Amino acid sequence: NAGVTQTPKFQVLKTGQSMTLQCAQDMNHEYMSWYRQDPGMGLRLIHYSVGAGITDQGEVPNGYNVSRSTTEDFPLRLLSAAPSQTSVYFCASSPGHSYGNQPQHFGDGTRLSIL
Amino acid sequence: GENVEQHPSTLSVQEGDSAVIKCTYSDSASNYFPWYKQELGKGPQLIIDIRSNVGEKKDQRIAVTLNKTAKHFSLHITETQPEDSAVYFCAASIYSGGGADGLTFGKGTHLIIQP
16 A cells, blocks of 8 residues: 655756656545645645546646546646746645545655756 | 644754644634644654544644634644654644635644754
């Protein structure tokens, strides 16, 4: 049982490049979400999904796209990377119908630098 | 939306002493309050949570108290040990029974256990 797996662990991009951060969970959780963590800012919600085929925006969605074609996978796409997107990105999952009301299981993060 | 304030940002205590981290929230409708521990290079991990129908919850050396009237909740760690050194995050959310209500995080407390 691997839990929540994020790849890659580290990535350096140039401004304007695109990339996809991968997230997979093997717990059959309905809810998945993406957060970014910046120094002194805590964790801020980017996008979330309540199930396959359903996604919605969080607090800081601009510059990011998501899709949820399967229960297991929830990739985060940066279409045109900007230095302001330099951050540590965490994927999380939880069971149940309201992810905010259930324990979140986090991956170990992707550390992304945009030059 | 919900706003969560967390204090202090850094807390240094002697091994064996107690540590207390405090959070306040703004939305009186919030009803779920988890605490997460984040070790260096890892994702946050849930250590304890409390719901609004409970005033206190304990799990071995860790306890959380909730004061709904004052809209604040606290994490108490007794008999601190070196492995308690980490960053701790509080969070709050509103569960309405229908949609995906969000978790709002505090900005974190860096707990340092001095030997």
